[in-house]
Amino acid sequence: MEKVICTYCGKDAVSIEEHEIELSEPYGGSSTVKIKEKVCSHCGFVEDDDSNDLVIQKELSMLKRISMVKVLDELNAMGHTTASMERALGLPARTIARWKNERSMSPSASAIALMRIIRTYPWVLAVADMQFDHVAARKILLQHAAKELVKIRAEHPEYTVTSSAQKSENHLELFIKVSKESIPETVSSGNYVFESLR
Ligand SMILES: [Zn+2]
Numbered sequence: 001m002e003k004v005i006c007t008y009c010g011k012d013a014v015s016i017e018e019h020e021i022e023l024s025e026p027y028g029g030s031s032t033v034k035i036k037e038k039v040c041s042h043c044g045f046v047e048d049d050d051s052n053d054l055v056i057q058k059e060l061s062m063l064k065r066i067s068m069v070k071v072l073d074e075l076n077a078m079g080h081t082t083a084s085m086e087r088a089l090g091l092p093a094r095t096i097a098r099w100k101n102e103r104s105m106s107p108s109a110s111a112i113a114l115m116r117i118i119r120t121y122p123w124v125l126a127v128a129d130m131q132f133d134h135v136a137a138r139k140i141l142l143q144h145a146a147k148e149l150v151k152i153r154a155e156h157p158e159y160t161v162t163s164s165a166q167k168s169e170n171h172l173e174l175f176i177k178v179s180k181e182s183i184p185e186t187v188s189s190g191n192y193v194f195e196s197l198r
Contacts, residue, residue, distance in 0.1 A: 028067025
């Protein structure tokens with residue numbers, strides 16, 4: 001084996017040490033790869049081995065593929081067919097099917113970004129179906145925001161959620177109040193502040 005020279009001190013006291021690092025991709029899970037470090041026992045200098053970049057890139061592109069397939073499987077399971085997504089997004093037929101099924105091709109970074117956004121907010125497909133009409137988009141957003149609030153409430157039964165809308169001449173006030181039931185309500189009236197006795 002050829003001698004490895006320390007780039008800092010020039011001595012050939014360099015040994016290769018392997019250690020594992022964890023890589024992850026959104027919706028793709030994580031995996032570990034072994035990378036090499038060149039450690040000089042003379043001066044203590046540590047540097048990355050040139051081979052690491054390739055190892056990391058290869059693993060990340062594998063995780064990106066897994067991520068794309070998982071995202072598409074999950075969207076299919078929610079009832080969004082590949083053809084209906086292509087139609088809503090104005091993509092040529094079979095584009096998404098190719099991202100999912102052709103093992104040999106890596107979907108582009110923009111394709112992965114697009115599908116991750118849709119996986120996070122699947123109702124964006126309904127907005128796309130409405131040709132991105134802004135009134136329809138706002139309505140769909142608010143419907144889904146309301147659904148999320150109901151879910152938050154179910155996940156945290158110890159909180160009370162109240163909401164209201166009040167309109168005066170100059171203001172429209174919308175509020176959502178989330179409070180813990182055990183905190184006593186403070187009610188102010190005129191010059192007096194009453195604390196409810198709970
Ligand atoms: Zn050295």
